[in-house]
Amino acid sequence: MNEGFRIGLYLPPQASTIARRIDVLHYTVIGAAFLVAFLAFFMIGIFLIRYRERPGHEAPHGHIPVRAEITLAVFTLLVFLVWWGIGFTQFRDIRTTPPGAIRVHVVAKQWMWQFVYPNGMNSEDELRIPVGQPVEVLLTSRDVIHSFFVPAFRVKQDVLPGRVTSLWFTAVNAGTYDIFCAEFCGTGHSRMRGRVIAMRPDDYARWISGQRTTPLATVGERLSASFGCLRCHTIDGTPHLGPSWLGLYGSKIPLSNGQFVVADDAYLTESMMDPAVKLHAGYPALMPSYLGQLSGPEAGAIVEFIRSLRRHP
Numbered sequence: 001m002n003e004g005f006r007i008g009l010y011l012p013p014q015a016s017t018i019a020r021r022i023d024v025l026h027y028t029v030i031g032a033a034f035l036v037a038f039l040a041f042f043m044i045g046i047f048l049i050r051y052r053e054r055p056g057h058e059a060p061h062g063h064i065p066v067r068a069e070i071t072l073a074v075f076t077l078l079v080f081l082v083w084w085g086i087g088f089t090q091f092r093d094i095r096t097t098p099p100g101a102i103r104v105h106v107v108a109k110q111w112m113w114q115f116v117y118p119n120g121m122n123s124e125d126e127l128r129i130p131v132g133q134p135v136e137v138l139l140t141s142r143d144v145i146h147s148f149f150v151p152a153f154r155v156k157q158d159v160l161p162g163r164v165t166s167l168w169f170t171a172v173n174a175g176t177y178d179i180f181c182a183e184f185c186g187t188g189h190s191r192m193r194g195r196v197i198a199m200r201p202d203d204y205a206r207w208i209s210g211q212r213t214t215p216l217a218t219v220g221e222r223l224s225a226s227f228g229c230l231r232c233h234t235i236d237g238t239p240h241l242g243p244s245w246l247g248l249y250g251s252k253i254p255l256s257n258g259q260f261v262v263a264d265d266a267y268l269t270e271s272m273m274d275p276a277v278k279l280h281a282g283y284p285a286l287m288p289s290y291l292g293q294l295s296g297p298e299a300g301a302i303v304e305f306i307r308s309l310r311r312h313p
């Protein structure tokens with residue numbers, strides 16, 4: 001039945017752990033809409049014939065049968081609430097990355113996708129992942145807004161310059177799946193395609209261990225020194241001109257406006273690109289913006305370095 005609907009609706013294969021659940025909601029919504037529309041037309045037909053005006057059957061005055069209509073309206077509303085409930089739990093699951101996910105930094109630019117792995121390896125337009133293990137992609141753009149879309153995984157996320165957004169998925173079958181840009185981003189938009197290659201875990205392990213590279217955190221450490229970040233930030237816990245990076249990742253930061261924010265990938269990147277937006281309470285707005293100076297992979301490397309200094313690895 002699932003397969004029949006999927007083919008009937010021209011949907012791509014269900015290649016991630018969430019794909020089937022999303023499709024089932026899709027079928028339910030479409031199915032219910034068809035059913036209600038069919039019933040409504042059927043009733044209209046019956047009423048047109050049965051209650052038509054003819055001698056001896058004049059149009060009725062005054063009496064309106066409201067009970068049935070109210071029941072129908074409440075029922076429709078409840079159906080929408082159920083969809084909303086199902087959709088909300090799915091949304092929540094899609095937004096929470098499971099622990100132990102492989103992290104891949106993705107940089108979009110006109111008109112290609114660049115992937116940077118934690119071990120420092122990088123590739124263009126080709127993302128290799130192991131089947132059965134969650135993968136988190138941390139997305140950022142070098143130029144305009146793009147959108148990372150893998151139809152077979154049923155995931156899509158906007159990719160913004162100077163910000164990090166994220167997404168996760170677990171592939172269920174080995175294979176090659178399309179990546180599309182789903183936000184019109186210029187004349188080469190339609191050519192902005194990539195592919196996910198989901199590999200058997202042993203093939204993946206062999207492939208990744210065959211790559212000789214410098215771990216991203218090490219690259220980040222060097223970059224922090226060469227960009228002068230370490231003139232203001234320490235890595236041993238002592239506050240300097242700016243907050244120390246030791247234990248920063250994942251911690252709860254008090255902001256100057258009285259609010260709190262968790263120092264995740266998005267916050268750390270925003271702090272580099274737009275430091276004045278959220279100020280760490282008790283520190284002056286000294287930090288210069290690195291927007292346009294740090295490339296996506298460089299910012300990703302520094303985030304990995306700060307992450308390597310977290311308190312609870």
Ligand SMILES: [Cu+2]
Nearest residue numbers: 146181185192
């Ligand atoms: Cu694009």
